[in-house]
Amino acid sequence: MKVLFVVPDLYETRPRLCTNGWATTLISVTPDGRVLPCQGAQEFPAMAVPRIQQHSLQWIWQDSPLFNHFRGEDWLPEECRACPERHQDYGGCRCQAFQLTGDPANSDPVCDRSPNHQVVVRLRNAPPNPELIMRSPQQPVRNTNSLPVDDAG
Ligand code: SF4
Numbered sequence: 001m002k003v004l005f006v007v008p009d010l011y012e013t014r015p016r017l018c019t020n021g022w023a024t025t026l027i028s029v030t031p032d033g034r035v036l037p038c039q040g041a042q043e044f045p046a047m048a049v050p051r052i053q054q055h056s057l058q059w060i061w062q063d064s065p066l067f068n069h070f071r072g073e074d075w076l077p078e079e080c081r082a083c084p085e086r087h088q089d090y091g092g093c094r095c096q097a098f099q100l101t102g103d104p105a106n107s108d109p110v111c112d113r114s115p116n117h118q119v120v121v122r123l124r125n126a127p128p129n130p131e132l133i134m135r136s137p138q139q140p141v142r143n144t145n146s147l148p149v150d151d152a153g
Pocket of ligand 1: 080081083087091112113
């Protein structure tokens with residue numbers, strides 16, 4: 001078994017080459033048939049996720065809009081097009097750009113050349129959220145104080 005994981009990079013000044021570059025290496029099929037170049041891509045707004053029930057894997061990989069949208073360099077934002085490091089990270093993680101800036105077509109804000117880098121700096125400097133409690137052998141359950149209350153029952 002191979003365990004794949006992504007190390008958080010919020011303390012770096014350059015982003016990762018996420019998934020080895022969009023649609024170069026990874027293809028992920030969810031149990032309900034959605035096919036993704038990255039597990040986080042299913043959350044992008046206005047981008048149709050192809051389904052294995054409707055298309056062949058070959059069509060999805062080669063021709064689907066989702067797999068082609070961020071493939072290669074043509075889509076890169078201005079700061080990345082002019083950057084000598086663009087072949088090392090292709091603008092970083094599309095999902096992190098979406099989650100932190102609202103647009104997956106932005107450069108990854110981990111990069112200190114990104115116009116949105118301040119978002120990451122603010123996150124680094126923010127005080128810890130008291131609602132989040134790490135599980136441990138001494139405290140094996142999560143904090144239930146912030147869970148919604150079911151008052152129907
Ligand atoms: S500007 Fe773009 S290509 Fe250059 S290091 Fe930052 S994210 Fe990578």
